[in-house]
Amino acid sequence: xxxxxxxxxxxxxxxxxxxxxxxxxxxxxxxxxxxxxxxxxxxxxxxxxxxxxxxxxxxxxxxxxxxxxxxxxxxxxxxxxxxxxxxxxxxxxxxxxxxxxxxxxxxxxxxxxxxxxxxxxxxxxxxxxxxxxxxxxxxxxxxxxxxxxxxxxxxxxxxxxxxxxxxxxxxxxxxxxxxxxxxxxxxxxxxxxxxxxxxxxxxxxxxxxxxxxxxxxxxxxxxxxxxxxxxxxxxxxxxxxxxxxxxxxxxxxxxxxxxxxxxxxxxxxxxx
Amino acid sequence: xxxxxxxxxxxxxxxxxxxxxxxxxxxxxxxxxxxxxxxxxxxxxxxxxxxxxxxxxxxxxxxxxxxxxxxxxxxxxxxxxxxxxxxxxxxxxxxxxxxxxxxxxxxxxxxxxxxxxxxxxxxxxxxxxxxxxxxxxxxxxxxxxxxxxxxxxxxxxxxxxxxxxxxxxxxxxxxxxxxxxxxxxxxxxxxxxxxxxxxxxxxxxxxxxxxxxxxxxxxxxxxxxxxxxxxxxxxxxxxxxxxxxxxxxxxxxxxxxxxxxxxxxxxxxxxxxxxxxxxxxxxxxxxxxxxxxxxxxxxxxxxxxxxxxxxxxxxxxxxxxxxxxxxxxxxx
Numbered sequence: 001x002x003x004x005x006x007x008x009x010x011x012x013x014x015x016x017x018x019x020x021x022x023x024x025x026x027x028x029x030x031x032x033x034x035x036x037x038x039x040x041x042x043x044x045x046x047x048x049x050x051x052x053x054x055x056x057x058x059x060x061x062x063x064x065x066x067x068x069x070x071x072x073x074x075x076x077x078x079x080x081x082x083x084x085x086x087x088x089x090x091x092x093x094x095x096x097x098x099x100x101x102x103x104x105x106x107x108x109x110x111x112x113x114x115x116x117x118x119x120x121x122x123x124x125x126x127x128x129x130x131x132x133x134x135x136x137x138x139x140x141x142x143x144x145x146x147x148x149x150x151x152x153x154x155x156x157x158x159x160x161x162x163x164x165x166x167x168x169x170x171x172x173x174x175x176x177x178x179x180x181x182x183x184x185x186x187x188x189x190x191x192x193x194x195x196x197x198x199x200x201x202x203x204x205x206x207x208x209x210x211x212x213x214x215x216x217x218x219x220x221x222x223x224x225x226x227x228x229x230x231x232x233x234x235x236x237x238x239x240x241x242x243x244x245x246x247x248x249x250x251x252x253x254x255x256x257x258x259x260x261x262x263x264x265x266x267x268x269x270x271x272x
Numbered sequence: 273x274x275x276x277x278x279x280x281x282x283x284x285x286x287x288x289x290x291x292x293x294x295x296x297x298x299x300x301x302x303x304x305x306x307x308x309x310x311x312x313x314x315x316x317x318x319x320x321x322x323x324x325x326x327x328x329x330x331x332x333x334x335x336x337x338x339x340x341x342x343x344x345x346x347x348x349x350x351x352x353x354x355x356x357x358x359x360x361x362x363x364x365x366x367x368x369x370x371x372x373x374x375x376x377x378x379x380x381x382x383x384x385x386x387x388x389x390x391x392x393x394x395x396x397x398x399x400x401x402x403x404x405x406x407x408x409x410x411x412x413x414x415x416x417x418x419x420x421x422x423x424x425x426x427x428x429x430x431x432x433x434x435x436x437x438x439x440x441x442x443x444x445x446x447x448x449x450x451x452x453x454x455x456x457x458x459x460x461x462x463x464x465x466x467x468x469x470x471x472x473x474x475x476x477x478x479x480x481x482x483x484x485x486x487x488x489x490x491x492x493x494x495x496x497x498x499x500x501x502x503x504x505x506x507x508x509x510x511x512x513x514x515x516x517x518x519x520x521x522x523x524x525x526x527x528x529x530x531x532x533x534x535x536x537x538x539x540x541x542x543x544x545x546x547x548x549x550x551x552x553x554x555x556x557x558x559x560x561x562x563x564x565x566x567x568x569x570x571x572x573x574x575x576x577x578x579x580x581x582x583x584x585x586x587x588x589x590x591x592x593x594x595x596x597x598x599x600x601x602x603x604x
Binding site (some may be wrong): 073076091 | 479491496499500535546547
């Protein structure tokens with residue numbers, strides 16, 4: 001279980017997060033949505049301990065303190081960034097093994113358990129044929145599965161995903177998300193997922209948290225959050241919310257939007 | 273396995289090569305005769321045995337230690353700085369040790385044996401230079417690889433200038449002593465140099481061998497390494513301290529032997545792949561064997577004249593490296 005309360009982050013002069021609180025139960029999947037600059041990525045980075053923050057982050061009742069406890073944090077939360085650094089010549093098997101870093105002593109060797117966990121994940125994510133391949137030779141979909149395998153190798157109860165499907169086509173996006181869904185049902189993994197595609201968010205997540213200017217603006221099921229009123233108000237978007245087979249489907253509608261009107265008005269442009 | 277054989281063959285060659293010709297089997301029996309419980313009788317005369325134990329074995333062991341330290345430190349630096357051109361002298365060890373050696377020779381010029389002070393002074397100078405680089409590279413945004421490299425360049429320039437100034441001010445000084453030291457050598461009589469280097473070599477190689485996973489993890493970049501639980505800053509400091517102590521020790525007893533720290537890890541990388549899990553232990557074995565062989569050549573090519581070891585490592589290493597590079601390109 002992940003519990004966040006009063007999370008605040010300042011990036012230079014700007015307040016990126018102004019006191020966000022929420023909880024996600026074990027095995028739950030919460031999607032973070034919101035316009036650009038709303039604080040989705042910052043929230044994930046704060047929970048991962050990669051950016052200085054105030055407020056409480058708790059995983060299974062254990063408070064994660066900011067600062068020097070990188071290894072303890074890595075045992076509690078695993079993080080898949082928006083763009084992963086893939087050392088081009090590193091083999092897939094060695095890369096996935098890096099996720100085990102926090103599980104042994106600082107200068108200790110890899111254990112049989114490390115190799116067993118890694119091998120199982122590689123198999124599970126369909127990378128078994130590719131273990132000796134250098135990362136540079138993977139396709140986008142394969143690379144994203146390798147990153148996911150590395151994060152899952154941490155065996156942390158919480159998985160943070162920052163737009164993991166942005167560079168993937170629809171089929172590969174679905175593959176990654178379906179795998180994540182199976183894994184959370186199998187092992188009670190708690191998933192926190194920053195995502196732009198609102199229809200995908202509605203399909204996979206249990207609940208949605210709408211962030212706006214560093215604050216939680218709405219939280220609930222897809223039907224409760226994805227209303228045309230919310231999308232107009234917080235995204236400045238004109239949309240039609242349709243009733244799909246597996247949740248609401250957000251479909252943009254052409255015509256003058258609030259954001260466009262704001263940008264075109266004299267002196268009204270705002271960097272976002 | 274192949275690497276271990278290579279090291280043994282290199283050390284064996286080192287033991288049987290020299291102005292006094294000794295047969296390999298005789299040397300082997302002499303070595304075995306000192307192993308308890310084997311009861312092997314040595315065919316060598318006491319004088320020949322003395323040559324083996326007090327001249328050749330210490331030189332071979334010293335060469336192996338220096339080669340191992342330089343190759344492992346070079347591999348570690350390349351991993352920390354994510355830069356294939358990094359070598360163990362990158363952060364100023366060489367110029368600091370050079371200044372230390374010069375100071376020792378200048379201040380000891382009146383006494384009979386400036387060499388007794390030289391290793392200690394070179395060691396202190398090398399460590400001080402890297403410490404200065406490390407302290408000065410800290411800016412308001414913290415310490416990046418780029419600021420470390422730039423501080424290293426500045427510190428090296430400063431120490432080299434100080435060394436040149438000292439040499440110029442003491443023009444009566446025997447510059448030959450300094451240059452002989454700079455060009456590198458593992459010639460030694462007895463075990464004192466080996467004992468001097470041994471603790472630093474063990475500490476340095478031991479830490480870097482145990483920490484080779486840190487180097488792989490660091491290649492994820494600062495943020496992702498942090499997300500799997502590794503503080504890059506902390507790991508970088510551990511690696512730099514370990515590599516510096518080893519390198520400064522090596523430089524203190526053997527002078528500046530270039531090329532080993534770059535050539536050996538790269539050759540290993542081309543043969544065994546990019547993971548530091550394999551690169552670090554293989555660099556240790558091949559580095560040790562390579563330097564022992566280079567020393568054999570330095571002693572035997574123009575015998576009885578002894579070539580500077582740094583010259584031989586470059587002569588030997590560059591063509592070898594190009595061959596490996598070409599072969600790997602054909603395969604890949």
